[in-house]
Amino acid sequence: MSILLESKELSKTFVVSNSQENHILKSVNLTIEKGEFVSVMGPSGSGKSTLLYNISGMDRMTSGSVVLNGQEISALSEQELADVRLKKMGFIFQHIHLLKNLNIIDNIVLSAYMNNSTSRAQVNERALQLMKRTGIAELANNDITQASGGQLQRVAICRALINKPEIVFGDEPTGALNSKSASEIMDILADINDEGTTILLVTHDVKVAAKSERILFMLDGNIVAEQRLGKYTRGGGDDIKARETKLARWLMEMGF
Numbered sequence: 001m002s003i004l005l006e007s008k009e010l011s012k013t014f015v016v017s018n019s020q021e022n023h024i025l026k027s028v029n030l031t032i033e034k035g036e037f038v039s040v041m042g043p044s045g046s047g048k049s050t051l052l053y054n055i056s057g058m059d060r061m062t063s064g065s066v067v068l069n070g071q072e073i074s075a076l077s078e079q080e081l082a083d084v085r086l087k088k089m090g091f092i093f094q095h096i097h098l099l100k101n102l103n104i105i106d107n108i109v110l111s112a113y114m115n116n117s118t119s120r121a122q123v124n125e126r127a128l129q130l131m132k133r134t135g136i137a138e139l140a141n142n143d144i145t146q147a148s149g150g151q152l153q154r155v156a157i158c159r160a161l162i163n164k165p166e167i168v169f170g171d172e173p174t175g176a177l178n179s180k181s182a183s184e185i186m187d188i189l190a191d192i193n194d195e196g197t198t199i200l201l202v203t204h205d206v207k208v209a210a211k212s213e214r215i216l217f218m219l220d221g222n223i224v225a226e227q228r229l230g231k232y233t234r235g236g237g238d239d240i241k242a243r244e245t246k247l248a249r250w251l252m253e254m255g256f
């Protein structure tokens with residue numbers, strides 16, 4: 001295994017007013033291997049989303065460094081960073097940011113058209129493949145208002161994967177879904193990870209995190225512990241209940 005993403009002494013301070021600074025990330029050292037599926041858990045306000053936004057270059061860290069596949073992204077200009085995000089990263093959020101004036105397939109292909117490295121015909125073909133994979137092919141030309149929350153999250157997954165990213169970041173990607181849809185979305189993410197895409201999620205949900213390979217526990221701006229469950233293999237006789245129980249026990253020990 002080789003390292004895909006690494007933060008060193010990553011810190012983030014929000015200046016709230018002239019007299020108040022909030023130190024939210026406190027020298028976070030984190031290493032994600034190529035092909036790993038990692039979830040970040042921890043109490044509300046511990047800095048999980050802030051970590052995700054800063055390690056992915058969506059927000060600017062206050063100090064420290066982040067290296068993606070050998071490239072120091074903390075040193076990039078806004079334009080270079082936008083290019084790295086477009087070409088090398090995919091994002092899935094709880095509240096799906098889809099464009100209401102575009103239909104479903106156009107939402108998926110938009111960033112690939114912007115990327116300009118592949119012909120539109122190839123992009124459209126890849127979008128259709130992804131939609132088939134995630135079970136929404138028949139919705140391609142529908143308006144986004146005609147899809148359920150679970151279907152929209154599948155659209156968001158297709159959109160995140162359209163540029164063949166090296167890593168997909170998810171902030172509570174199943175947070176707005178019922179448990180059946182959440183479980184289906186996690187199975188899709190586990191399959192995508194099986195095919196080689198690295199995934200880093202933030203989640204509160206034990207059932208979600210139990211399908212990841214390694215779980216980090218964040219407390220007060222730093223990662224204080226980790227639990228390795230190993231790869232979750234769907235259909236491979238893997239006992240998901242046993243994984244959930246092991247994780248829940250560990251979280252209880254952490255006082256969560």
Ligand SMILES: Nc1ncnc2c1ncn2[C@@H]1O[C@H](COP(=O)(O)OP(=O)(O)OP(=O)(O)O)[C@@H](O)[C@H]1O
Pocket residue numbers: 014015016022024042043044045046047048049050051
């Ligand atoms: N733009 C900002 N300006 C000031 N403070 C912020 C900003 N963004 C986040 N914070 C603060 O940083 C802290 C950590 O927030 P963050 O969203 O990273 O936590 P979290 O662990 O993801 O929480 P949750 O589980 O509730 O989503 C919170 O106290 C929050 O108020």
